[in-house]
Amino acid sequence: MKIRPITPSIGAEISDVHLGEASRDPGRFAPIRAALLQHKVLFFRGQDITRAEHAAFARCFGALEDHPVVGSDPEHPGLVRIYRSDNKHSYENTYHCDGLWRQAPAMGAVLRCIECPEIGGDTIWVNMVQAHDELPEEIKQKIGKLRAKAAIEHSFGAVMPMEARLKLGQDHPPVEHPVVRTHPETGEKVLYVGSFTTHFVNYSTPENVRHGIDKTPGAALLLNYLLSRATIPEYQVRWSWQAGDVVVWDNRSTQHYALNDYWPAPRKMERAGIVGDVPY
Structure with a gap:
């Protein structure tokens, strides 16, 4: 081999x-x-x-x-x-970790x-260990103990009629995961947010008094920043099938991204x- x-x-x-x-x-x-x-x-x-x-x-x-x-x-x-x-159009065009919506x-x-x-249809994979390791230290400190919700209807449901989307969410309620997970075999730290992630559940700043916990502008900006880490080319490999x-x-x-x-x-x-x- x-x-x-x-x-x-x-x-x-x-x-x-x-x-x-x-x-x-x-x-x-x-x-x-x-x-x-x-x-x-x-x-x-x-x-x-x-x-x-x-x-x-x-x-x-x-x-x-x-x-x-x-x-x-x-x-x-x-x-x-x-x-x-x-007659069956693809919609797989988000960076995601499979089944992040599962417990x-x-x-x-x-x-x-x-x-x-003949051309097109490539898939990209991203090293989310490197995406974590090369974060600024102050960001690592901020997210080390954060947890976030993930929901199947946040991604798959987006292309469904509303009734089907609501049923999907009822059948598979949102789950909660660490924003930084530990790989169980290697011990590596992994940035663990993707297209199924909806919001943090324990983000706390003085803005909470005005906006309510987890819904602050700072939380949304931080989540979007973390999601953007998957798009850095140096962390990626692209495969032509x-x-x-x-x-x-x-x-x-x-994480991976199937080009549409x-x-x-x-x-x-x-x-x-x-x-x-x-x-x-």
């Missing part, structure tokens, strides 16, 4: 390995998991694997989760089809490309999300 880093910050391309075989051989899988913790996103070209092998490889990282909006393949529970065509967001995901446009590509990412330490620049060309992807733990 060969590992080629793509950027100094994040991402590595892995070659000379078949993921179907790796899923059946702990000795081949172990260095893949180690590389994931180091590089945060792993890219594999030319993987001729079946849906069953896709799901089996993902399960090597942990149990697979279902998705309340998209659903999953009836024959392979946990395998989600993300198909776009000329226990995904540990990671395995995404396989079945069909992609080919059919047969498989990408694995650590959802605890990254290829409609009406078709794009067919299948993803297995891996159950995570409660952030701390």
Whole structure:
């Protein structure tokens, strides 16, 4: 197995390995998991694997989760089809961490490309450890103990009719997470806000007397500043897809952005999300 880093910050391309075989051989899988913790996103070209092998490889990282909006393949529970065509427009164009609206967001995901446009449709991943580490010290001190709410209707719900949006929010109430989480395996500090984040729950300044806690202008400015950290190119890796590509990412330490620049060309992807733990 060969590992080629793509950027100094994040991402590595892995070659000379078949993921179907790796899923059946702990000795081949172990260095893949180690590389994931180091590089945060792993890219594999030319993987001729079946849906069953896709799901089996993902399960090597942990149990697979279902998705309340998209659903999953009836024959392979946990395998989600993300198909776009000329009559189904894509809207995935925000920086986000998968399932931030869950009490226990995904540990990671395995995404396989079945069909992609000739041009466009790239995906960007962001190193949110670096996004935290390079914050000014005064900001680190300010956010170290902050917590924030996250809600599924804040992102997915935005494209739904109001009745469906309200039901989605009722079925999946907002959750609360630390603004800076600790990676459970590496101990790294991760900036943990994204497009599902709505507001801080314990931001306190003298302005609270006038505006009410968590709704101060300062809180909104700080949140927008933290969200903007994901857009810094030096923290990113960008991948141009080919059919047969498989990408694995650590959802605890990254965010990603699927470019919406290829409609009406078709794009067919299948993803297995891996159950995570409660952030701390």
